[in-house]
Amino acid sequence: MNRINETFKRLRAEGKKAFIPYVTAGDPDIRTSKKIVSALAKAGADIIELGVPFSDPLADGPTIQKAIQRSLDAGCSVRKVFDMVRELRRRASVPFVFMTYYNIVFNYGIERFIREAKICGADGIIVPDLPMEESKGLMDIADREDFCLIMLTAPTTPAERFRKIAGRSRGFVYYVSLTGVTGVREKLSDKLKGDIKKLKKMTAKPVCVGFGISNPAQARDVADVSDGVIVGSAIIRLIEKNPDDKSAMVEKVEVFAGAVAKAVHG
């Protein structure tokens, strides 16, 4: 069984929700990035989302755009991300999910990407610019490798379409909390909790919520009604703000992630 499914099975048994932090792999450099990922695991992450950098990230706001730029400037590549995961996998049991744009996968070769990702110890992939209609090729290969293609749904997704996407999604269903790009938001929509409750009734699969969630209180709120909370830009801000002191950077990430994990786990 895929590690992602195992994780949700365990969390359900424990009556807990998943804390899913996102960082861009290789930000600010591969070495520090590995330490950051280990720190996230230590802080209580249930699944870790790793961005594989792409030069034109059209679903991302400024914070993640800059993270991707730092990573690319430091020489990150698909192969280096795979190596990084392979090394992390030796010590970590937490599921790793890649988040990347379709051109990166297409260019590497869909089959080759999924196979190598699986071998190095990753468990799933999220591709924000690959809607259901274009996903069959990648889905077939991922299914064959027991690798989860996690599909995204949005506030603009009609109910019938949500059911279809949820049916095809593997591991969990990613619900984008807002119409917009990634990035910290002061306040989440008043409608969000109600919307998630409705969506939960339409699928038996775990529904995890991302985009805009930036502090423990918001995370707690969303965790109440969903199966997991994805936090990205708020963590990346700590990387951005501490460029010169790498150990302080890692420590701040760990402390913040620990606080969010605690809020989510209750």
Next chain:
Amino acid sequence: MRKTRRVPDTKGYFGDFGGRYIPETLMPAIRELTAAYRKTGSSPSFRKRLEYYLKEYAGRPTPLYFAEKLTKKLGGAKIYLKREDLLHTGAHKINNTIAQALLALEMGKKRLIAETGAGQHGVATATVAALFGLKCDVYMGTKDVERQSLNVFRMKLLGSRVIPVSSGSCTLKDAMNEAIRDWVTNVRDTHYVIGSVAGPHPYPMMVRDFQCVIGREARGQVLKKEGRLPTHLVACVGGGSNALGLFHPFYNDEKVSFIGVEAAGLGLKTGRHAAALLKGRVGILHGSKSFMLEDEDGQVSLAHSISAGLDYPGVGPEHAFYQKTGRAEYAAVNDREALEGVKLLSRTEGIIPALETAHAVYYLKKLAKKTRKSDIIVVCLSGRGDKDIDIMKEHM
């Protein structure tokens, strides 16, 4: 006509190219747009309104001008210029923006957004926004804001906001990323007016259809003047909208050859160019699968061209399809040659072309040698050169 209807298919594919690679948030809007285009786009009342504005406001039909002096100078085929530069706002872009604005009104959208490189599409969008009372924000790379300052001022004068984009290469591709991000955020009340035959389906098809007025007119005009079809059609290709507008109505006229001219920038061997079809690989950029410039890891490369409108690492999927099937050939003209093209047309015919257009003009020099006097070339004079005067001054 049967043959032309085949592409794209219902999923927006031109053979292997095209499709819809966009965030889920946008899918309902894209489906709404597709449905609105299918329903409204062909309705008699919409066609009538569109024709009215194209004629009374934009200045259609544009002349098909026999460039006698240029023909003599180059010593080959008879050269006709399809004078899109004479349209209101100075380029073919207005054909598409009037149509998309009318469609946006039908869909009840209150706001337009656009990306622009040279500023021509931005100006054309700002113009229709003013005309139809819509709000308008135009995204433009900071590098282009600088080199096309006249157009920036025009857009502001027309009441639009120009939002400078300073990510990536600070040019058209980054402006398009930012416009897509805006659209994801404001999708419920905003229509994204894409200016080229790029982006997710239905844009490549829709923009092509709206630009086909160029080729339909040219076909009728050349038949009237010459009693036969041209042998060659020539147009510059960045995203490729003026080229498809000219080419597509001749698609089934198999004896008419199509030549698209890409920007060779500092030279095809230097790596600093914008020749996606000639030098690129297949990939996914801005919502569709086509040829693009990228490195071995799939990171999009920076394009380079003296002309901001061609400075784009991608190209419309229908051009990729034409190249693959051999329906069109593609060539490239570099920065220096394009400047020569400007001079050539200015001095022989008294017409100062835009730098984009000058790529096609210069190519005529190469093509004329290979043609007979009995051949007929129609070149799309896609835009006028006023906006480029500062760059020309700097380089000449």
